[in-house]
Amino acid sequence: MTDGFVVERVAFDEARVELHAVRGTVFIDEQRVPAEIERDALDPQCVHVLARAADGTPIGAGRLTPDRRIGRMAVLRDWRGRGVGEAMLAALVDSASAMGWPEVRLHAQVGALAFYRRLGFLPLGPRFEEAGIEHQTMARALVGAGVVETREQGLAALESIAAGTRRLLRVYSRALDPGLLDQPEAVAALRRLGTRGGEVRVLLQDAAAPRRALAPLISLSQRLPSSFAFRVVGDPVDLAYPSAYTVNDADGWYFRPLGHRLDGETRIDSGAQARELRHAFDPVWERSRPATELRALGI
Known part of the structure; x- marks a missing residue:
């Protein structure tokens, strides 16, 4: 019942x-x-x-x-x-x-x-x-992963991963993914997560580009500062990482082999892959610097 x-x-x-x-x-x-x-x-x-x-x-x-x-x-x-x-x-x-x-x-x-x-x-x-x-x-x-080939599918994948987050969502991005993370559907999904007490951690390879573009996710993070944290990678190995992904603290993930593209794979109920991505994310997060330039940005 x-x-x-x-x-x-x-x-x-x-x-x-x-x-x-x-x-x-x-x-x-x-x-x-x-x-x-x-x-x-x-x-x-x-x-x-x-x-x-x-x-x-x-x-x-x-x-x-x-x-x-x-x-x-x-x-x-x-x-x-x-x-x-x-x-x-x-x-x-x-x-x-x-x-x-x-x-x-x-x-x-x-x-x-x-x-x-x-x-x-x-x-x-x-x-x-x-x-x-x-x-x-x-x-x-239901077997394997769902194939993401279009922006609409990428947005759907992101929305499902955010909706399935218990508390912490991890995002590894090159420059806040223009065409994905700047879309109204994506911003709304992350806003819902933040307003219900969730946390979003975003690792960036480039913080300058989204800052110049006035990325809407930065503005959202300023309105919900306790829910969003940005860090910028500095290690040369991390800067050379070609992929991007979003993974929650349940079993959901959306992985893109080439971070400048939106095509990839997703699944909301594959714990092994989700654990692998979380384990890859956390040490990079720890050795990366806070993106203070995004917190200070006035929009």
Whole structure:
């Protein structure tokens, strides 16, 4: 039981009425999706999860289709924002992983993109219309790492790593990563972390370039000085390091082999790689100097 509800895997034949009640309220009544589209022949072939309130009332539903896709994610209005969707998504991802799927995909409504990005899903391809609603294909790797090839995917990766941080986020960057760390989505993700009491440590090879560019992350750090710390590497070996990465204190990381590019790999639940990156970061942090020129910058 979590915050007054429970999520269970259910057999479609036994839970058909409850599943359709939730989905009907959300998709047919609220979103005006035609019933003949919402109810399809795939249901009996799918893996279903159902969320119930403490009194047994169905409040959320979701499914895994045979083509390895999460779908029909629905939560009743009064229960939104209380962790129901996240718990159902975790249950579906766990089921997909248990079946040995290398990845799982979904068609996210555009209004829910931030929700899925925070939970490790990366956008794929252009947006499209489905049932009269704009959607985006998204994917999360379950075996190996998710491949980051675009700025949108890099931003999604960064947002998920920041969201999964318990207390400390480590960032190794050449010059505050123009095109990534200066984007509104990235700044907002780091602001959320800072305002909830998290700490962000940023190692830079070059502090002068972001200072000249008036990088928005510097301004944010001045408003939240207890949450942000910058240091500048000075050791020649550290200055020659070609890569860049973001790693949290859980199991999430986003690694870029070439630090001046955004393409790389990411995973929100790979502890071994996260530990390796943290162990690489910490000694460099200790031998680097504080970036006092960024603290003193007036914007």
